[in-house]
Amino acid sequence: MKIIQLVLAVCLVQTASIYAQNPxxxxxxxxxxxxxxxxxxxxxxxxxxxxxxYTHPDFVASVKELKPGWLRxxxxxxxxxxxxxxxxxDLDYIAMFDHQKPYLKGHRFTKVKGPHRVTDLYHLLSEIxxxxxxxxxxxxxxxxxxxxxxxxxKHNNIKVETxxxxxxxxxxxxxxxxxxxxxxxxxxxxxxxxxxxxQEVLPDAKLALNYTWDGxxxxxxxxxKFQKTNGAYWNTFSKHSYAPHTGKKxxxxxxxxxxxxxxxxxxxxxxxxxxxxxxxxxAPMIITEFGVWNxxxxxxxxxxxxxxxxxxxxxxxNTTYVAAHEVSNKFLPAVNKNNLxxxxxxxxxxxxxxxxxxxxxxxxxxxxxxxxxxxxxxxxFLYKTDISKMVQVPGLKGIEANGMFVQTxxxxxxxxxxxxxxxxxESNQFQVNINGTPLKETLLTNYISADVLKTRNPDIQxxxxxxxxxTVKPFSISVSKWKTNSSALTQPxxxxxxxxxxxxxxxxxxxxxxxxxxxxxxxDALNLNKSVTVKNKTAxxxxxxxxxxxxxxxxxxxxxxxxxPISDVVSVTFNKPxxxxxxxxxxxxxxxxxxxxxxxxxxxxLIHYVDxxxxxxxxxxxxxxxxxxxxxxxxxxxxxxxxxxNGLGRGETSDKENVTVSSRIPFSPRNVSAVKKSSxxxxxxxxxx
Numbered sequence: 232m233k234i235i236q237l238v239l240a241v242c243l244v245q246t247a248s249i250y251a252q253n254p255x256x257x258x259x260x261x262x263x264x265x266x267x268x269x270x271x272x273x274x275x276x277x278x279x280x281x282x283x284x285y286t287h288p289d290f291v292a293s294v295k296e297l298k299p300g301w302l303r304x305x306x307x308x309x310x311x312x313x314x315x316x317x318x319x320x321d322l323d324y325i326a327m328f329d330h331q332k333p334y335l336k337g338h339r340f341t342k343v344k345g346p347h348r349v350t351d352l353y354h355l356l357s358e359i360x361x362x363x364x365x366x367x368x369x370x371x372x373x374x375x376x377x378x379x380x381x382x383x384x385k386h387n388n389i390k391v392e393t394x395x396x397x398x399x400x401x402x403x404x405x406x407x408x409x410x411x412x413x414x415x416x417x418x419x420x421x422x423x424x425x426x427x428x429x430q431e432v433l434p435d436a437k438l439a440l441n442y443t444w445d446g447x448x449x450x451x452x453x454x455x456k457f458q459k460t461n462g463a464y465w466n467t468f469s470k471h472s473y474a475p476h477t478g479k480k481x482x483x484x485x486x487x488x489x490x491x492x493x494x495x496x497x498x499x500x501x502x503x504x505x506x507x508x509x510x511x512x513x514a515p516m517i518i519t520e521f522g523v524w525n526x527x528x529x530x531x532x533x534x535x536x537x538x539x540x541x542x543x544x545x546x547x548x549n550t551t552y553v554a555a556h557e558v559s560n561k562f563l564p565a566v567n568k569n570n571l572x573x574x575x576x577x578x579x580x581x582x583x584x585x586x587x588x589x590x591x592x593x594x595x596x597x598x599x600x601x602x603x604x605x606x607x608x609x610x611x612f613l614y615k616t617d618i619s620k621m622v623q624v625p626g627l628k629g630i631e632a633n634g635m636f637v638q639t640x641x642x643x644x645x646x647x648x649x650x651x652x653x654x655x656x657e658s659n660q661f662q663v664n665i666n667g668t669p670l671k672e673t674l675l676t677n678y679i680s681a682d683v684l685k686t687r688n689p690d691i692q693x694x695x696x697x698x699x700x701x702t703v704k705p706f707s708i709s710v711s712k713w714k715t716n717s718s719a720l721t722q723p724x725x726x727x728x729x730x731x732x733x734x735x736x737x738x739x740x741x742x743x744x745x746x747x748x749x750x751x752x753x754x755d756a757l758n759l760n761k762s763v764t765v766k767n768k769t770a771x772x773x774x775x776x777x778x779x780x781x782x783x784x785x786x787x788x789x790x791x792x793x794x795x796p797i798s799d800v801v802s803v804t805f806n807k808p809x810x811x812x813x814x815x816x817x818x819x820x821x822x823x824x825x826x827x828x829x830x831x832x833x834x835x836x837l838i839h840y841v842d843x844x845x846x847x848x849x850x851x852x853x854x855x856x857x858x859x860x861x862x863x864x865x866x867x868x869x870x871x872x873x874x875x876x877n878g879l880g881r882g883e884t885s886d887k888e889n890v891t892v893s894s895r896i897p898f899s900p901r902n903v904s905a906v907k908k909s910s911x912x913x914x915x916x917x918x919x920x
Contacts (some may be wrong), residue, residue: 243274254660254700257649259639260692261617261666263332265548269643270300270362272541272600272607274558275353275520277306279313279320279337281559282568284344285351291651293562294355297597298604301362301552303519305350307398309337311335311370315380316826318346322819324371328897329918333725340569342658344584349380350854353389357726360608360740364552366395366441366519369425370403370411375814376826378428383829383856388728388801389690392552393437393517394420394429395469400441401450410904415453419461426464439467442509445474445497455509465739467551468514470504471541472497472521475528491654492626494536495633498543511867513549520556522561531706534599538708539652541603541636545613559677561597565590595679595688602691602710606648609743610640611721615743622655631684635703643719644743646712649674649701656683656705665698670699672713679800680707684754702731720745720788720795728784728803730800730832730880734774735803737784742795756783756800764789774803778879808833808875808884816871820894821864825871826857827885839884840871852906863892 253696276298283290294302305313312324312334320338325331341347349365355361365384367377384391400418403411412418419440429436442451474493475486494500507514521540523533541553555561568587574581616639624634634655641646649663663670672697681689682705696702701711720742727738737750745768751759754775765771776782781804788795808830815826825838836858838850851857852873863869869892873885900917908914 232261237592238675251706253342254662255461255618255620256662256664257637257651257665257701258617258619258667259649259665261452261641264612264614264641266612267545267607267610268300268551269611270360270574270608270722271545271552272604273301273303273361273364273552273554274561275303275307275554275556276559277309277557278559279306279309279347280333280340280569280588281589282344282564282584283559284571284584285347286469289589289591290559291355291358293591294558295359297558297562297601298359298608299352299361299558299600300604300608301364301368301392301554302352302356302558303364303554304352305347305366305368307520307556309333309368310366310368310398313337313368314857315349315368315372316376316855317859318348318823318855320857320912321817321824323817323898327371327901329902343572343575343581345581346855348853349384349389350387353387353726355894356502357429357724357738357740360721360724360742362392362552363556364393364395364517364519365391365790367425369397369422374428377425378432379814379826379828379856381429381432381436384888386829386831386833388725389581390724390799391433393434393439393467393469394518395439395441395519397441397871399444399471401444401447403522404450405904405906408902410902415450416457418450419444419454419457423464426615437467437515438465439469440465441469441471441519442506444471445476445493448505451509456790456891458510459752466515467517468510468518469517472518472525475536476524476735481525481527481676483527483684486525487532488625488627490523490528490532491632491634492622494540498546500547503547503549508666515549515551516544516547517551518544518553520554522556528688530595530685532684533677534595534679535652535654535706535708537596538599538603538650539636539654541607542636542650542652547639555845556601557595561594563592563594565592567591573717590819596689598691599679599708602679603650603708605677605712606640606642606650608711609642609644609646610648611643612641614639615639616649618661622653622657622659624655629718641717642712642715643717643721645715645718647709649704651701651707651709651711653705653707658703658705660700660702663701670713673697674699674700674701674711675714676701676709676711678704678707678709680704682706718744718793720790720793722796722799723748723786723788725784725786725798725801728801729834729877730803730805730833731772733878734772735782735805736770736772737786737796738770742788743788745795747789748790749787749789750784751787752784754780754782756802759783759785779806797838803832804831805879807879808877808882811873813838813871813873813885818890818893818896821892822859822861823863823869823871823890823892824857824859825873825888827873829856830875830882831879833882834877835875835879836876838871838877839874840869842869845868865892865894867892
């Protein structure tokens with residue numbers, strides 16, 4: 232018994248000695264830092280080639296669980312042949328490209344499941360209080376079409392944070408045997424009419440040229456030549472980043488070294504300095520795609536990398552929004568039902584894909600971003616934070632790299648957040664200090680970790696830490712929060728204002744901590760002299776309105792203690808919509824596609840024509856500004872009209888469009904090039920159809 236007591240005493244002394252030693256520290260300085268955009272972390276969206284649509288219950292559930300701060304419309308590469316007017320793929324657009332297979336799949340899928348409308352995506356964003364970024368398809372669409380997209384957004388009170396011109400234009404140049412633009416200078420010149428088209432409708436629009444993909448610096452420098460010669464008509468810099476990608480296969484060990492080095496290089500102050508050298512000092516930056524793209528790292532490392540990449544970019548005061556690629560490979564269909572769509576296309580059937588249950592597979596990259604988004608969605612300021620001892624990890628060329636990163640978010644929901652990433656196999660304990668004093672509040676922590684790098688998809692864990700002593704586990708990301716005495720209500724957004732039979736329906740996003748919302752409205756934009764308070768709801772039907780009058784609305788979130796900043800103003804006129812104007816007609820085989828100028832106050836559009844048997848056909852196209860009518864008879868004349876409607880009824884019908892359906896229309900030549908061979912000779916080439 233004495234021997235046991237002696238051993239126990241020695242153990243207690245040793246344990247006390249260990250905890251008496253000063254652990255390493257994480258030091259938070261609340262007297263300095265910088266602002267960030269609320270909801271800075273988001274996703275690119277690619278679901279055109281999946282069963283999911285913006286209204287599919289499993290996709291909706293995925294977005295609500297991941298809760299990104301913003302989403303990108305339409306998507307990355309899959310948007311290059313996509314029609315913003317119809318929400319579908321255009322075969323003539325597809326015909327322009329050399330790698331057509333994914334676009335043709337997108338065409339088949341959207342034909343079966345229906346269009347991917349920007350209005351549907353914006354409605355989904357309203358359910359998470361998210362923001363919208365649009366990438367303009369300037370490969371296939373004209374400035375006129377893009378102007379109508381901007382007009383459509385304005386008429387539907389769709390707020391676009393940034394308009395980006397093209398997805399990865401730097402891969403469509405002659406040295407890649409593509410001839411969309413000669414170089415970055417030519418791209419900048421050709422995007423100017425698109426910018427002017429948007430600005431004609433939305434003078435204050437944020438416009439972004441897409442400059443670079445890691446390592447593609449020539450294109451960026453050529454854009455800078457245009458800027459030096461002509462000035463910058465754009466006001467935002469954008470890029471994509473897949474820093475650890477390589478065109479060759481690597482071992483896990485080599486990929487790990489590459490990513491450790493490239494992550495820091497791509498997000499470093501020197502990288503930002505280079506960007507500013509070829510734009511301007513303080514140029515706002517948006518990243519609409521990034522990822523690892525190095526298959527040995529799929530698993531715990533890629534999950535950590537994604538969060539740390541965003542955090543490191545947010546160190547830069549000019550970073551606005553950062554999007555991981557892409558939402559539906561973070562949470563994705565658990566069961567692949569694509570064969571159902573392929574069969575339906577073969578049989579020329581439409582099916583309600585929203586009724587196809589796929590379930591949700593939650594990947595590690597989605598899980599890490601899910602816990603991280605609690606910090607970014609509830610914060611708009613970063614406190615300066617450092618760590619007393621940095622863990623080192625192996626990098627390229629035998630040079631070690633920093634293996635951890637810490638960042639502190641000033642929350643507006645009664646909590647602050649400490650986010651820690653660890654790309655090493657080491658585990659350490661840290662004392663969290665605020666302004667030199669140990670943090671006394673309890674830390675509520677969500678984390679994901681793994682003992683070895685090969686771990687694929689570990690689950691989210693929860694724990695608590697007291698007295699500011701926090702354990703950082705190996706290969707981990709942790710998001711810790713603690714209560715504060717500070718809270719604020721974020722600025723609300725009115726996502727929709729629609730004309731109904733009995734009044735004007737307003738819908739807005741839910742603001743955290745709000746218990747009520749005050750709606751201000753009136754017929755004078757500078758004097759909104761009426762108001763109504765709504766409790767515990769995010770919608771109202773304003774009935775005290777008169778026909779023919781314009782109404783302006785703004786919104787404020789409230790609770791017993793505080794008020795939010797007031798929302799942007801939205802407006803509608805309580806009247807039937809005006810007459811649409813058809814501005815373009817396309818024919819292809821047995822189909823006709825109509826494009827019209829959207830009108831204010833419209834809830835949707837009706838298309839009318841008489842078929843070859845003399846039967847009146849009316850189609851409800853929903854709320855779009857383009858629609859494809861199929862199954863028409865070859866070499867037959869048709870007359871089409873378009874009518875806008877809302878809750879008060881139909882507006883005036885458009886002028887008739889006379890169209891002859893023809894299956895004899897050839898596709899345009901593909902990859903047309905005109906190359907100067909000598910002072911008086913130009914060689915023109917194209918791919919035959």
